[in-house]
Amino acid sequence: MSDDSRPSPPAGPSATRTAAVIPAAGRGVRLGPGAPKALRALGGTPMLIHAVRAMAASRAVGTVVVVAPPDGAAEVRSLLDAHALPERTDFLVVPGGQTRQESVKLGLDALPPGHDIVLVHDAARPLVPVDTVDAVIEAVRDGAPAVVPALPLADTVKQVEPAGTPGEPEPVVATPERALLRAVQTPQGFDRNTLVRAHETVTGEVTDDAAMVEQLGLTVVAVPGHEEAFKVTRPLDLVLAEAVLARRRLNDGF
Ligand code: CTP
Ligand code: MG
Numbered sequence: 001m002s003d004d005s006r007p008s009p010p011a012g013p014s015a016t017r018t019a020a021v022i023p024a025a026g027r028g029v030r031l032g033p034g035a036p037k038a039l040r041a042l043g044g045t046p047m048l049i050h051a052v053r054a055m056a057a058s059r060a061v062g063t064v065v066v067v068a069p070p071d072g073a074a075e076v077r078s079l080l081d082a083h084a085l086p087e088r089t090d091f092l093v094v095p096g097g098q099t100r101q102e103s104v105k106l107g108l109d110a111l112p113p114g115h116d117i118v119l120v121h122d123a124a125r126p127l128v129p130v131d132t133v134d135a136v137i138e139a140v141r142d143g144a145p146a147v148v149p150a151l152p153l154a155d156t157v158k159q160v161e162p163a164g165t166p167g168e169p170e171p172v173v174a175t176p177e178r179a180l181l182r183a184v185q186t187p188q189g190f191d192r193n194t195l196v197r198a199h200e201t202v203t204g205e206v207t208d209d210a211a212m213v214e215q216l217g218l219t220v221v222a223v224p225g226h227e228e229a230f231k232v233t234r235p236l237d238l239v240l241a242e243a244v245l246a247r248r249r250l251n252d253g254f
Pocket of ligand 1: 024031038096097098099100101
């Protein structure tokens with residue numbers, strides 16, 4: 001597919017093609033019993049469809065790879081067929097793995113050639129605004145090998161000596177300076193070759209993709225994140241997500 005004929009904001013220094021990998025293979029244990037988290041409804045639509053639309057909303061994104069629950073690829077494929085999605089975007093579905101890291105790797109392996117920039121976006125962050133997506137892409141186009149959207153913290157953070165038993169008091173060992181800390185979101189954006197190399201060489205367990213690029217010794221940069229890019233993790237997050245959707249509908253009505 002060629003996107004030469006369509007405008008592709010944000011304007012970058014070179015014609016690059018961007019793909020998004022959406023890890024959606026998790027169970028959602030912290031959300032409680034039910035369907036895999038990505039397939040649960042938000043405002044009547046599966047969380048995954050919101051996340052797919054959020055990526056496809058960027059005109060720079062030509063391909064979206066959804067990493068489905070290991071036994072749920074067929075179900076995800078029919079969900080994509082059943083919901084309206086932009087014509088200009090290609091969609092692929094692959095089954096995921098046991099960890100997020102494995103799932104992202106499986107998504108990367110399925111990515112067709114011809115994409116210079118890869119976004120990795122949690123299905124569990126269904127409401128990220130397109131401006132945040134475009135800002136991440138723009139920073140990769142400007143030359144950063146890895147880009148994370150990030151927000152300052154509201155809470156003070158303590159480092160503790162974790163208790164062996166949950167609920168037991170834990171000694172506090174340090175208080176990192178809050179002004180130097182950021183809470184990191186997705187989509188994270190990467191030079192494709194850098195991310196592929198990171199997934200091939202870094203073996204330890206990490207909680208985001210940018211950490212693997214840091215382990216390669218490369219610079220990761222943070223751009224402003226957005227409060228609506230929060231991760232749906234616990235039941236209260238569903239309440240917040242429904243409220244954000246309701247506010248958007250109200251605003252769209254005016
Ligand atoms: N994920 C994945 N494959 C896994 C585990 C997680 O693709 N084996 C995805 C999830 O579907 C989610 C994203 O990684 O979109 C972020 O993970 P998280 O919020 O932790 O989701 P879950 O792992 O599903 O939730 P929990 O940890 O509560 O079980
Ligand atoms: Mg998890």
